[in-house]
Amino acid sequence: MSRLALSFACGDYDRTRALAEGEVRADGIDLTYLRLPVEETFFRMLRHHEFDAAEMSLSTYAHTLDAPDPPFVALPVFTSRMFRHGALYRNTEAGIERPEDLRGTRVGTPEYQLTACVWMRGILADRHGVPLDSVTYVTGGQETPGRVEKARLDLPPGLRTEAAPAGRTLAAMLAGGEIDALCTPRVPSPFAAGDPRVARVFDDVERAERAYYADTGIFPIMHVVVLRREIHERHPWVAQSLYKALHRSRDLAYDNLYDTSALRFMLPWLTPQLEEARGLLGRDYWSYGLEANTHVLDTFLRYHHEQGLSRTRRTPRELFAPESLESAVI
Incomplete structure (x- = not known):
């Protein structure tokens, strides 16, 4: 056969x-x-x-x-x-000294629905007092302008999102202070180049991620x-x-x-x-498998629903x- x-x-x-x-x-x-x-x-x-x-x-x-x-x-x-605590970057002049300071800021994200960003928005809301509706999310290309969501989204009216200006990249906007922070799976070019205007929100990423796992048992x-x-x-x-x-x-x-x-x-x-x-x-x-990952998946699905990504x-x-x-x- x-x-x-x-x-x-x-x-x-x-x-x-x-x-x-x-x-x-x-x-x-x-x-x-x-x-x-x-x-x-x-x-x-x-x-x-x-x-x-x-x-x-x-x-x-x-x-x-x-x-x-x-x-x-x-x-x-x-x-x-x-673990995605290292996916949060800040403009060093934005007054963000700790994750809680992200309230009221403009945070870039290549796409609102990216898995890494769903996790971090949920973690910030659960553990750092940053409600979903306390941030304005700016979407667009990180290193090349013009990126759009792969899927059409129908987000709740309480969530504030806007597109990056035509021709602008999130990496340049972060370095220039047009956005206060950036959530992204890939290291932004200003940070990789050692630009002093860009730093991570969690200064000691490994310590933050180890503490998160110790408290939750979640490896995202x-x-x-x-x-x-x-x-x-x-x-x-x-x-x-x-x-x-x-x-x-x-x-x-x-x-x-x-x-x-x-x-x-x-x-x-x-x-x-x-x-x-x-x-x-x-x-x-x-x-792999369901049994060992039920808690991880259930937490993610809660975040996904709370963030307006699943009905x-x-x-x-x-x-x-x-x-x-x-x-x-x-």
């Missing part, structure tokens, strides 16, 4: 590399793995449904579930996780893997097959990280940092293909 030919667009990650290189194969699937930048993958999958499966922003995927005929269904595979999820719904409806077995393959690929990455014969990555203290991460977050710190307050289970949540026990 021939294998089902499927395309899969995803970043170049250690946790997916064994699948990309054929060391791990998904049962019954002949997979074409396309290594693409995340922004390109998200745009092409959302706008044109170009791939059979793809990595997708958790926020974007949750937003698509409001469609009358949702185009995708997810697997509980989290290709990107990241950024991306999931989605299938086109028509693929799932025609071949429901694909969900379990691809999930198992991605799980095996991640497990190999776990093993390779702890290979001390030669460093896999250019980090001099990789091994002690890995051991420290395991001590703080547990051995399965990059967990209903969904449960984590509603996100995923049922077949990917069950397995035979022998």
